[in-house]
Amino acid sequence: MLNVLLHTLTGALLMLWQTFWALALGFGLSAFLQVFVRRESMTKQFGKADLRSVGLATFLGAVSSSCSYAAVAAARTAFKKGADLVPALAFMFASTNLVLELGFVLWLFLGWRFVLAEGIGSFVLIGLMWALVRLAFPRKLIEEARNHGEEQEDSGGCCHGGHHHGDEDDKPTTFAHKLRDPASWSGVADAFFMDVGMMWKEILLGFLIAGFLMAAVPPDWWKALFLSDSAPVAWRIVENCIVGVLISMASFVCSVGNIPLASLLWSGGISFGGVISFIYADLVIIPILLLYRKAYGLKAAAAISSVLFASMVGAGIVVDLLFAALGLVPKGARPPSLLQHDHFQWNYTTWLDLALALAWAALFIASSRAKKHVPAHDSPVSSPESHDSSHHPEPAHH
Numbered sequence: 001m002l003n004v005l006l007h008t009l010t011g012a013l014l015m016l017w018q019t020f021w022a023l024a025l026g027f028g029l030s031a032f033l034q035v036f037v038r039r040e041s042m043t044k045q046f047g048k049a050d051l052r053s054v055g056l057a058t059f060l061g062a063v064s065s066s067c068s069y070a071a072v073a074a075a076r077t078a079f080k081k082g083a084d085l086v087p088a089l090a091f092m093f094a095s096t097n098l099v100l101e102l103g104f105v106l107w108l109f110l111g112w113r114f115v116l117a118e119g120i121g122s123f124v125l126i127g128l129m130w131a132l133v134r135l136a137f138p139r140k141l142i143e144e145a146r147n148h149g150e151e152q153e154d155s156g157g158c159c160h161g162g163h164h165h166g167d168e169d170d171k172p173t174t175f176a177h178k179l180r181d182p183a184s185w186s187g188v189a190d191a192f193f194m195d196v197g198m199m200w201k202e203i204l205l206g207f208l209i210a211g212f213l214m215a216a217v218p219p220d221w222w223k224a225l226f227l228s229d230s231a232p233v234a235w236r237i238v239e240n241c242i243v244g245v246l247i248s249m250a251s252f253v254c255s256v257g258n259i260p261l262a263s264l265l266w267s268g269g270i271s272f273g274g275v276i277s278f279i280y281a282d283l284v285i286i287p288i289l290l291l292y293r294k295a296y297g298l299k300a301a302a303a304i305s306s307v308l309f310a311s312m313v314g315a316g317i318v319v320d321l322l323f324a325a326l327g328l329v330p331k332g333a334r335p336p337s338l339l340q341h342d343h344f345q346w347n348y349t350t351w352l353d354l355a356l357a358l359a360w361a362a363l364f365i366a367s368s369r370a371k372k373h374v375p376a377h378d379s380p381v382s383s384p385e386s387h388d389s390s391h392h393p394e395p396a397h398h
Contacts, residue, residue: 009208017349017350017353020353024356024357024360028192028356028359031189031191032188035178035184035187035191036178036179036184036188046078046082046084046087046088046091047082047083047084049084049085049086049087049133053084053086054090054126054130056087057087057088057091057094058090058091058093058094058126059094060091060094060095061092061094061095062094062099064091064095064099068096068255068282068283068288069287069288069291070095071092071093071283072092072283072288072291072292072295073291074091074092074095075088075091075092078091079145079146080146085133085137085145086129086130086133089129089133089304089307089308090130093125093126093280093283094122094126096282096283097118097122097280097282098119101256102256102259103115103118103119105256105259106118106259106262109259109260109262110259110262110266110275113323113329113330114275114276116328117272117276117319117323117328118276118279120322121280121315121316121318121319122280122315124314124318125280125311125312125314125315126311128310128314128315129307129308129311132307132311136303136306137300137307141299141300141303142300144297144299144300145297145300148297148300182366185367186366186367189360189363189364189367190367192360193364204257205257209251209257209261225268226239226240226243226269226270226271226274227239227240237273237274237317237320240270240271240273240274240277240316241271241274241277241312241313241316241317241320242277242313243270243274244265244270244274244276244277244278245278245280245281245309245312245313245316247261247265247278248277248278248279248281248282248284248285249285249286251285255282258279258282259279261278262278265278266334268334269334271320272319272323272324272330273317273318273319273320274316274320276315276316276320277312277313277315277317278316280312280315280316281312283308284305284308284309289301289305292304292305
């Protein structure tokens with residue numbers, strides 16, 4: 001038992017060492033976009049399900065890194081205030097599955113093909129979800145979900161409501177002016193540390209679970225879980241995608257934290273599309289299913305969960321077939337997971353980790369010094385219209 005515990009902790013530290021620079025870079029770019037890209041009110045832009053609204057929701061989600069719980073709460077707030085269900089769900093999905101930090105970590109653990117597949121499959125999933133909502137959701141059920149629990153204060157998981165960064169000020173300003181404004185960079189630092197504060201527990205939990213499974217689960221067990229190449233191709237693809245979603249649901253790990261486990265599943269024999277379905281399924285883990293029930297009522301929550309489940313499985317199947325047809329599915333013996341053959345060494349990873357850590361430490365110090373010279377009446381005040389039920393402070397920017 002002590003040996004398993006030691007290997008679990010070692011594996012988790014290895015993952016942190018390998019991915020620290022990618023996480024810092026991803027969170028940093030996301031924070032930059034949140035502050036420097038002006039965002040209009042979701043309630044005005046997401047009022048109907050058309051290509052513009054769904055596209056805008058997907059874009060805003062992709063530049064708004066969130067833990068899965070915060071993404072669910074933000075989508076609920078937008079939906080309750082008049083957004084159509086499809087853009088709200090698209091925003092929720094994009095804010096956990098199309099974010100930069102996930103792409104960087106996925107590249108490190110599984111390679112560029114999986115990054116490309118995850119991106120293409122995300123748009124396939126949103127399209128499938130859009131079609132299924134139209135088929136599975138009568139208007140009456142949507143209105144019941146919108147009106148459910150209006151008298152109760154919104155709450156959820158690790159955080160309350162969504163978090164919104166970016167320039168919400170009506171004062172016109174140019175991008176060049178923002179670049180020269182110290183308050184903008186202070187806002188970037190605030191956004192960065194707010195996102196890290198929301199997501200570090202999920203990421204750490206994912207690393208620990210992956211480290212434990214690497215140490216405790218024999219490789220043959222994974223091979224027995226998935227249909228092998230001897231099974232009919234169609235059955236294998238479908239079964240692997242379904243099992244991938246089910247494993248994700250049971251793992252309780254979401255967003256970036258499930259990438260290391262995805263690499264273990266790939267080395268254990270799951271199909272290419274099964275990996276993609278597994279990655280997408282962070283929004284149907286059991287605690288979040290309970291949040292859907294509380295937010296929308298039992299019937300609507302069951303419908304939303306079923307739509308998401310079917311879309312995740314369907315997107316994995318489409319990606320598997322598409323990439324196989326294009327010859328982009330890796331062939332040959334599966335390489336061991338990054339965790340199973342890596343070790344600490346002084347190389348470019350360490351230099352990148354140090355460089356990103358120093359960069360963010362310097363920005364944090366500069367931001368702290370700048371705030372000491374900001375008069376009290378100039379300090380940013382959260383707007384009820386922009387936050388609704390959120391209790392996160394707004395980054396400082398003018």
